[in-house]
Amino acid sequence: MVLGLLLARAGVPVTVLEKHGDFLRDFRGDTVHPSTLAILDEIGLRERFDGLPQRRVDHLAGLVAGREQQIVDFRGLAPYDYLALVPQWDFLDMLADAGRKLPTFDLRMQHAATGLIEDGGRTVGVRVKSPEGDYELRADLVAACDGRHSTLREAAGLRARDYGAPMDVLWFRMPRSESDPQDTFGIVDHGHMMVLLNRTAYWQVAFLVPKGSDAALRTRSVEVLRESVAQLAPFLADRRGAIEAWDKVSTLSVRVDRLERWHQPGLLLIGDAAHAMSPIGGVGINLAIQDAVAAANALAQPLLGADTIDESVLASIQQRREWPVKVVQRVQIAMQQRLISRVLEQSGRPPRVPGLLRFLLGFRAVRHIPARLFGYGLRQEHVRTPAAPPSA
Template sequence: MSAEVSDSAADATGREPSSDRVLETGCAIVGAGPAGLMLGLLLARAGVEVTVLEKHADFLRDFRGDTIHPSTLEVLHEIGLLDEFLQLPHTRAPRLHAEIGGRDVTIADFSRLPTRCRFIAFMPQWDFLDFLAREAGKLANFHLMMGTEVTDLLPADQSGAALRARGPDGSLVIRARLIVGADGRNSIVRDKAGLQVESFGSPSDVLWMKLSHLPDDPPYTMGHGGPRQGFVMVDRGDYWQCGYVVRKGTFADVKERGLDDFRKVVAAASPLPPERMDEVRSWDDVHLLSIRIDRLKRWWKPGVLCIGDAAHAMSPIGGVGVNLAIQDAVAAANILAGPLRNDAVLDRHLRAVERRRIFPTKATQKIQVMMRRRRRSADTKDPGRSGPPAFMRFIARWPVLAHLTGRLVGVGFKSEHVAHAMRSIHIRK
């Protein structure tokens, strides 16, 4: 367990006295998503005392990033967990497809990647997170606190940083050499730390829904280009996870036109039989994902670091947000494990994490902004909605480019590899 100290010991640090329970740990990670749990697992393997805080009581939330990319599978291989992970139910996509002009087009081909697994694994994110939490839980120096929500960051002092949280047993203070915000695009850590966000906008939102998967359905995975709107299909085994792309901020207008109109318009963009949309029985079956592309101007301040969506929110195009989050976690673990073990985390170490990950972040976001551009329509009342994005039309003309997009989607601009010190387990329960 993380060390628990008395209130009198808390007063001796110079902070204001508090009746809160006080815990001490080496690294406090806020958010038990892919980045937070992977970072916690790797640091614990390296012998660092780690506490991960997750505000929800479980991982069961729909319409999250459910893609496990080849580079993430490579990380699992490097830490000896790949074979066990692939025992979990999943579907594999060696290629991603789209329908453009009535023709099936491969938009990403992973067959030439320099990785052990040349496919994307589609798996409910809660299964992935359960797996990481279970493996990390085998380590005596890893602690996961579910149902514990961070409410504030406290002033840092010579002993490190601190946060206040509210959990099942009441409020508490956690002190750590380092606080890592891995709590997503609405990060409380980056907000309370006062880190500035630079937004690049997005012209679209996605409306997610579930439709049944039947044996005679077309074998699409990831994309279908409708005549005027994008329609995304992710094969989840017994159902399709479908996304319908709309202009940003227009969901209220879509609802005002009525559910019957929505079913009809989506059915026209979908390759599935029109009657499949009857499964959308109310607006409760439609979930809005507001697309944002942004990043922090600086990812850190003394004692605090943000990674994953907390540092850079991505468009869901290609599911690359999870991939970048995992890569951030690996880079952070490689750079910070030694300083955390030695109680010597300095600003230069935090700066090194950002410098390591800033190029792939900027490059990926640049590509995502470009991928959303469309050729302007002749209909001036509906500019830019004449068909699939330009990059998809370009790949349709030059199929060899599918290997390039496969590289960008499957591995990214910079692939991180787990340091040898973390490929074996140092501390077990």
């Protein structure tokens, strides 16, 4: 959506295909980090964004075996010293509305890309399935931004390096009450781990389970999950019946991988389609947006010209974005191996934050390190595309 918006804003005709009929689903996460807040400022959408329902979080803590541990601190990191928790559907609706005001932006909901059209070794369009029937859409460039189960990655036959993930996430809601903690925080104890996202009226719960264990878990009574939640967060015990049945609980499958090549002649992949991100750090949305900004900066001028896009332009986008993505993925993989695997394997044994780490995390300057890495990223992108004249 961001790539489409930036290109259309520069005057490039863009068609955005979205296979669903709306954005009302939960699978993406809610975190809008400082790097994205900066982009919104740069394209004049910040005021509208600030008007969306949201919570601002300026620090993140964990409850490890009953002991509070401050981990990330945005305070003092001006000019964006917080991350915003915004429902994805509101954020995407806002971007879609901004796009619809541009004469060259064409958003087609319920239109799914099902395959690539090739001609002479070059991608020249996509096949589309829509309620009105199937059709072919020709384009100077196809940008595959279709997420971690990318159809177009598969269609292109591009090779990915799979780093694996030890966990999947059970995703469900619990009611909030006035006396509950205000913060968004993680809890690690009793061989379980969960993150509670404060969405004002309710808690969005992300409960981690060992990879692939979901099917077996679902053959048991949902009481097993209720018990674990109540054990981890005793203040939720009185409401555990809110998890009525397994069908109220979605399973989000976690994967971490990265393509060796993010492009072919006529085709570019960005976001999770190029590099599926773990939920750790809540950073995948923001990295996908940084990719989109870098891609728009490189592509707007060539696309406005009459020439076909040279593959070296696509290669330069991968070159620019690959290493910041790689570093974040390495940190995510290390945390998956050193923290999450151990917690999920050691049922019952209370985890411990090593003394030295606990000491270091006592300093705000140390807590700024993860805030900078995840909040701003290692290579912050800025919008360099021009703004097209407003439509009549």
